[in-house]
Every structure is written in C-alpha cells, then in structure tokens.
Amino acid sequence: MGAIFRLSLRQLAGGRVRLAITLIAGGLPVVIAGIARAFGGPEGADDEFIQGAFGTVLIPIVLPIIAMAMGTAAFGEEIEDRTLSYLTMKPISRFRIVLAKYLAVVAVTGPILIVSGVAVALLADLSGVKPSLSIATALFAGTVAYGALFTWAGLITSRGVALGLGLMYIFLWEGVASGLLVGMRYGSVGAWTMSMMYGLDNQSFSMFEDVVIGLWAAITGVGIAAVLFIGLSLVRLRRMDVP
Amino acid sequence: MTVNGSSAIQVSGVSKWYGNVVAVSNVSFGVAPGITGLLGPNGAGKTTILHMLAGLSSPSEGEITVLGQPVRDNVEIYRSIGVMPEHDALYGVLTGRAFVAFAASLYGLLDPEAAIGRAIEAAGMESAQDRKVGGYSRGMRQRIRLAAAMVHDPEALILDEPLSGTDPRQRLEFQELLRELARGGRTILVSSHILEEVEHLADTILLMVAGKLAAEGDFRAIRAKLDEQPYQVRVASPQARILASALVEREEVDSVTVDGDGSMTITTRRLSVVEAVIPSIAKERGIRLLRIEPLDDSLESVFSYVVER
Numbered sequence: 407m408g409a410i411f412r413l414s415l416r417q418l419a420g421g422r423v424r425l426a427i428t429l430i431a432g433g434l435p436v437v438i439a440g441i442a443r444a445f446g447g448p449e450g451a452d453d454e455f456i457q458g459a460f461g462t463v464l465i466p467i468v469l470p471i472i473a474m475a476m477g478t479a480a481f482g483e484e485i486e487d488r489t490l491s492y493l494t495m496k497p498i499s500r501f502r503i504v505l506a507k508y509l510a511v512v513a514v515t516g517p518i519l520i521v522s523g524v525a526v527a528l529l530a531d532l533s534g535v536k537p538s539l540s541i542a543t544a545l546f547a548g549t550v551a552y553g554a555l556f557t558w559a560g561l562i563t564s565r566g567v568a569l570g571l572g573l574m575y576i577f578l579w580e581g582v583a584s585g586l587l588v589g590m591r592y593g594s595v596g597a598w599t600m601s602m603m604y605g606l607d608n609q610s611f612s613m614f615e616d617v618v619i620g621l622w623a624a625i626t627g628v629g630i631a632a633v634l635f636i637g638l639s640l641v642r643l644r645r646m647d648v649p
Numbered sequence: 650m651t652v653n654g655s656s657a658i659q660v661s662g663v664s665k666w667y668g669n670v671v672a673v674s675n676v677s678f679g680v681a682p683g684i685t686g687l688l689g690p691n692g693a694g695k696t697t698i699l700h701m702l703a704g705l706s707s708p709s710e711g712e713i714t715v716l717g718q719p720v721r722d723n724v725e726i727y728r729s730i731g732v733m734p735e736h737d738a739l740y741g742v743l744t745g746r747a748f749v750a751f752a753a754s755l756y757g758l759l760d761p762e763a764a765i766g767r768a769i770e771a772a773g774m775e776s777a778q779d780r781k782v783g784g785y786s787r788g789m790r791q792r793i794r795l796a797a798a799m800v801h802d803p804e805a806l807i808l809d810e811p812l813s814g815t816d817p818r819q820r821l822e823f824q825e826l827l828r829e830l831a832r833g834g835r836t837i838l839v840s841s842h843i844l845e846e847v848e849h850l851a852d853t854i855l856l857m858v859a860g861k862l863a864a865e866g867d868f869r870a871i872r873a874k875l876d877e878q879p880y881q882v883r884v885a886s887p888q889a890r891i892l893a894s895a896l897v898e899r900e901e902v903d904s905v906t907v908d909g910d911g912s913m914t915i916t917t918r919r920l921s922v923v924e925a926v927i928p929s930i931a932k933e934r935g936i937r938l939l940r941i942e943p944l945d946d947s948l949e950s951v952f953s954y955v956v957e958r
Contacts, residue, residue: 409754413743491705494704495703495705497724647705647706649705
C-alpha cells in the first residue's frame with residue numbers, strides 16, 4: 407500500500423495546474439485576512455473577522471474546493487490516462503488501493519488547509535495552542551469527510567462531470583440548503599467542521615454558536631461520511647470495467 | 650487449442666455487450682503453453698477479450714479461467730500472470746526503472762532488485778532505465794511496459810498489441826524474447842491486427858472477426874486458407890510507373906494499379922514475398938520508395954473471407 411500511497415502523493419502534488427489552484431485557494435483567505443488587517447482591521451480577536459474568515463471563506467469555499475480538486479484527481483486522473491489498470495492488475499486488494507489513494511488525498515489536502523487556517527487565526531489574533539489545535543483538528547476532519555466524498559466522485563464519473571457536480575453540491579447543499587434549513591446542518595460537512603472548531607474551543611469560536619451542531623454529532627457525521635464513501639469507492643472499483 | 654482442462658487459459662461461451670452493442674459473441678477457446686496469436690482486424694473484439702482475460706472487465710455471459718482460476722475479483726491470480734494492455738500509458742513522474750520497481754513492489758517479490766534488473770535487461774532497457782518515461786519513444790514505452798509485466802516471472806503473459814510502435818530491430822528482439830519465455834514453458838497470448846507480425850511469432854492463432862472466433866489452430870493451415878484470397882499493398886514512389894512495369898512481370902503479383910497521386914496498389918496472394926521483392930527491385934533500378942503499406946481494408950476482407958467459409 408505504501409508504494410501506491412507514495413505514487414499518489416507524487417501524482418497529486420505533481421499536477422502543476424492543480425497544485426497552483428490549490429495553493430492560490432489556500433493562500434486566498436490568508437491574503438484577504440492580511441489585507442483586512444493591514445487596512446484598519448480589528449486589533450485583537452474580533453468575532454466578525456473570524457466569522458468572515460472561517461465561516462464565509464475558508465470552511466464553506468476553500469476547504470471543499472481544494473478537497474474536490476485533489477479528491478476527484480485521485481482516481482479520475484488514472485482513469486483518464488488509463489494507468490488505473492497498473493494498480494488493479496496486481497495482487498493487492500481493492501480496499502488497499504482505495505485506502506492508499508484516499509490517504510494521499512488527505513495527506514496533500516490537510517496540511518495546505520491547516521497552514522492556511524492557522525495563518526488566518528494568527529492574523530485574527532487567535533494566538534495560542536488551543537485555537538490553533540481546534541482549527542487544525544476541525545479542518546483535518548473536514549478534509550477526511552470531503553476527501554472520501556470526492557475520491558468516490560472521481561471514480562463514478564468523468565473528472566469534468568465530477569467537478570461540475572461537486573461545485574453544484576458545494577453551492578446548493580453546503581451553501582444554500584444547510585444555511586437555510588437547520589436540520590440540514592446534520593448532513594453538512596461545513597457545519598461539522600465549524601461544530602468541531604466550536605466544540606473544541608467554544609471561547610475563541612463563540613460566534614459559531616448559532617450555526618453549530620453538537621461536537622459528537624459532528625464527529626459521528628465525519629466518521630459516517632468517511633466510511634460510507636470509502637465503502638462506495640471500494641464497491642465501485644470492484645465492479646467497474648477498468649479502462 | 651481445443652477447449653479442455655489442460656489449457657492454461659480457458660474461455661467458455663463468453664459474450665460481452667455494452668447496451669445494444671455486442672463486442673464479443675459466444676467465444677470459446679483454450680490456450681496452451683507456448684505463443685498463441687490473437688489475430689483480427691481493428692474492432693474485432695480482441696482487446697475486449699484480453700480485458701476480460703486480464704480481469705479488467707467481466708463477461709456479460711460465459712466463463713474465463715486462467716491457470717485454472719477465475720480472474721475477475723481474484724487478485725491473487727496476478728502473482729502468476731502478467732498483462733501488458735494495449736494503451737501505452739505510463740506514470741510520467743517515474744523513470745523507467747522506478748516504473749518497473751513500482752510494479753515489483755506491488756507483487757511483493759523476495760528479491761525485487763534482482764527481478765527489476767533481470768526484467769529491464771530482458772527488455773533491453775538498461776541504457777534508458779534512469780530516464781523519465783515521459784521522454785520515451787513509443788518503442789521504449791512498449792519495452793518498459795513489457796519489463797513491468799514480466800518482472801514477477803509470471804506463468805502466463807497476456808500482451809495486447811505489444812509490437813505496435815516498435816521499429817524492425819526492436820520487433821526482432823521482442824519476438825526473440827517472447828520465444829525464449831515460451832521455451833521456458835510459459836503461456837503467452839499476443840494480440841495483433843497485423844498478420845505478418847503474428848506469422849513470425851506464433852505457431853497457433855485465434856482469428857477473431859466481428860466479435861466472433863472465426864478460426865483457431867495451426868497458423869500455417871489458416872494461413873493457407875487466407876492465401877486463397879488476395880492482399881493489397883500500397884506503394885508510394887515518385888517513379889511508380891517504372892516500378893509498376895517491373896512488378897507486373899513477377900508471378901507473385903496478380904495486378905498493379907497506378908494511382909494518379911504517385912502511388913500504386915498491388916494485389917498479391919503472397920504478401921511476404923512481394924514485400925521483400927519491392928525493395929530489391931527498387932534498389933536494382935534506382936527507384937526511390939516513399940512508403941510500403943498493407944491496406945488494412947484488405948486484411949479485413951481476408952478475415953471476412955475466412956468467416957464466410
């Protein structure tokens with residue numbers, strides 16, 4: 407499994423356009439926060455600033471976009487360039503292939519988001535170990551859930567369609583539906599991510615109080631999403647005609 | 650070549666369809682140790698059959714076993730078989746050696762470095778093994794893919810159009826390598842849409858046309874049947890008329906038609922002889938040759954002829 411994981415890391419990090427988009431997307435919240443701070447932003451931690459940086463930009467937009475770019479590429483690129491057969495025609499279980507690909511997605515996506523989130527937190531004067539750990543844990547959890555979802559998406563359809571459907575999902579499900587309907591938050595990765603930040607440090611992220619669900623509900627949601635979509639990926643890889 | 654329990658590869662009543670399109674229809678055959686050619690024109694269903702043999706897709710109907718085991722959903726079988734797909738895709742980020750090493754690591758070999766070295770040497774890729782595969786020629790890509798397919802010393806090799814893109818010297822080396830492997834008792838199934846390629850490689854052939862098995866057995870017997878129908882060869886030369894007048898005197902040539910664009914179409918029942926004669930006549934008379942190509946349409950018509958019989 408290690409060989410597939412390492413190769414997948416190289417593939418995901420080696421796509422220059424994808425990596426550039428990912429780094430730009432990851433750097434965007436930091437740049438926006440930096441500009442806001444430089445041009446008369448708040449001194450000391452400010453609820454509105456944190457809400458905007460995390461609740462409007464990083465968690466609902468940047469997190470799913472980066473996870474989508476990496477997740478759909480994990481299998482999607484191998485299907486497009488027809489190298490997937492080099493993996494499936496080896497004495498390795500399909501589960502190990504899916505797991506290696508998925509872990510590579512998480513390993514590439516997670517650090518970019520965590521660095522971005524912690525940098526924004528520092529610009530928002532949220533210094534200290536507790537808020538940084540909360541941000542890192544929550545963004546990692548969001549990556550775990552989105553990574554599984556988009557890895558599966560890259561297996562079931564062409565990458566172009568997966569990206570299109572992914573954008574619609576991010577806008578309609580994660581943005582509109584879970585923003586308008588409270589019950590939908592139990593099925594929203596963004597809400598789980600914010601809930602984990604709040605649940606792990608409710609003092610620093612008190613501004614999310616009205617939009618979060620319970621910490622355990624969020625952890626359960628992330629776990630179910632990861633297991634469900636890894637399982638669906640496994641079923642798909644077993645049944646599909648490999649090009 | 651009959652369907653029986655001793656065949657290393659056994660295909661029984663296999664069909665494959667995609668929606669309303671039938672790609673392979675009720676095909677049965679067995680492949681014994683040695684080299685077997687899977688021959689047929691483009692679109693005959695060769696790649697579909699090989700995909701199913703490699704476990705990449707499942708038959709819509711029928712059964713496939715390799716070395717006595719089902720292939721689909723049986724990952725352990727890949728310890729005993731090596732597959733080289735038709736497409737020449739490779740991981741562009743890897744060197745040739747790293748590509749073979751990657752395959753070796755997935756097979757979990759006891760002495761991977763020795764196996765990698767042997768496979769690369771056998772494929773004749775020592776000098777280019779440390780270059781990125783992205784910069785390889787088509788022939789080099791084929792050879793490094795063959796090295797990866799046989800790095801674990803498999804009992805059976807399934808090779809889809811392995812000679813495609815190789816130059817004549819590489820083709821000879823390839824053929825010699827496959828013969829050497831076959832002499833060691835391995836079962837090798839090689840597909841091609843070019844009759845001449847298989848002629849020099851395989852003793853037995855499976856001939857597929859339009860998704861069906863049209864003929865199987867000894868190559869020479871089938872070849873004799875094929876030879877009853879003429880082939881067409883197109884030759885391009887600035888001195889096409891002079892060459893045509895020389896060729897028409899040869900008894901191997903049935904007819905020659907000079908086209909208006911500086912090329913001519915030769916009809917013959919002895920393709921290999923004519924293909925050897927053309928360059929020697931051209932050399933004798935100082936005629937410049939631009940291209941010699943068997944017409945694929947002609948091959949397809951020959952295959953169809955066998956089916957009709």
